[in-house]
Amino acid sequence: DTGVSQDPRHKITKRGQNVTFRCDPISEHNRLYWYRQTLGQGPEFLTYFQNEAQLEKSRLLSDRFSAERPKGSFSTLEIQRTEQGDSAMYLCASSFVREGTEAFFGQGTRLTVV
Amino acid sequence: GQQLNQSPQSMFIQEGEDVSMNCTSSSIFNTWLWYKQDPGEGPVLLIALYKAGELTSNGRLTAQFGTTRKDSFLNISASIPSDVGIYFCAGPISSGSARQLTFGSGTQLTVLP
Numbered sequence: 363d364t365g366v367s368q369d370p371r372h373k374i375t376k377r378g379q380n381v382t383f384r385c386d387p388i389s390e391h392n393r394l395y396w397y398r399q400t401l402g403q404g405p406e407f408l409t410y411f412q413n414e415a416q417l418e419k420s421r422l423l424s425d426r427f428s429a430e431r432p433k434g435s436f437s438t439l440e441i442q443r444t445e446q447g448d449s450a451m452y453l454c455a456s457s458f459v460r461e462g463t464e465a466f467f468g469q470g471t472r473l474t475v476v
Numbered sequence: 477g478q479q480l481n482q483s484p485q486s487m488f489i490q491e492g493e494d495v496s497m498n499c500t501s502s503s504i505f506n507t508w509l510w511y512k513q514d515p516g517e518g519p520v521l522l523i524a525l526y527k528a529g530e531l532t533s534n535g536r537l538t539a540q541f542g543t544t545r546k547d548s549f550l551n552i553s554a555s556i557p558s559d560v561g562i563y564f565c566a567g568p569i570s571s572g573s574a575r576q577l578t579f580g581s582g583t584q585l586t587v588l589p
Contacts, residue, residue: 366518395575404480404564404579405519418576453518457575462526464509465575467518 364388366468368454374474375444382440383471387456394437395465396429397453405453411437412459444475480565482580490588495552497583499565508541508548509566509577519564523550555587
């Protein structure tokens with residue numbers, strides 16, 4: 363499978379726990395994006411990387427959210443001290459660094475905080 | 477921030493009918509994208525538009541980039557059951573090739589047999 367891969371697909375956690383999600387982009391893609399999608403809404407941009415550099419992180423929802431892409435390949439998104447309001451679908455996407463090329467999304471990780 | 481308004485919010489149509497939905501913004505966009513999302517899955521790109529006035533087709537789907545650069549339309553002809561899903565319009569938050577996108581809130585399409 364050469365698409366964007368996300369793991370796990372579903373995660374249930376207790377409030378206050380930390381969670382980490384992984385994204386493996388399409389292998390030739392330099393850029394990697396994280397989005398959050400709540401029920402009934404479109405995806406909301408959080409942060410993105412170009413290779414290993416995090417070029418935009420001002421839209422991360424709070425300082426409990428952090429993302430890494432240490433070797434410019436896979437990325438992780440961590441949420442510390444989860445709250446019920448963090449329950450959502452977390453989507454990863456990747457793209458080339460080239461005009462006219464669009465982002466391809468993974469299947470997402472559905473987080474439920476109980 | 478930039479906001480995309482999609483309408484209608486939901487549609488119920490008979491199989492074989494044509495569908496039209498649109499997306500408007502208060503800001504100018506240089507790119508308009510249309511995605512489809514099935515339940516429990518990520519969005520899948522349907523059509524990308526890069527030029528004002530551009531009309532682009534992908535099978536039974538046709539999308540247009542409005543001449544004001546503040547709107548876009550998606551039409552689906554001869555709908556079939558697998559067209560069911562949520563259709564989102566999207567545009568880049570900033571200039572450049574990075575795909576930091578803002579999305580509309582979607583049009584939920586139901587196709588009745």
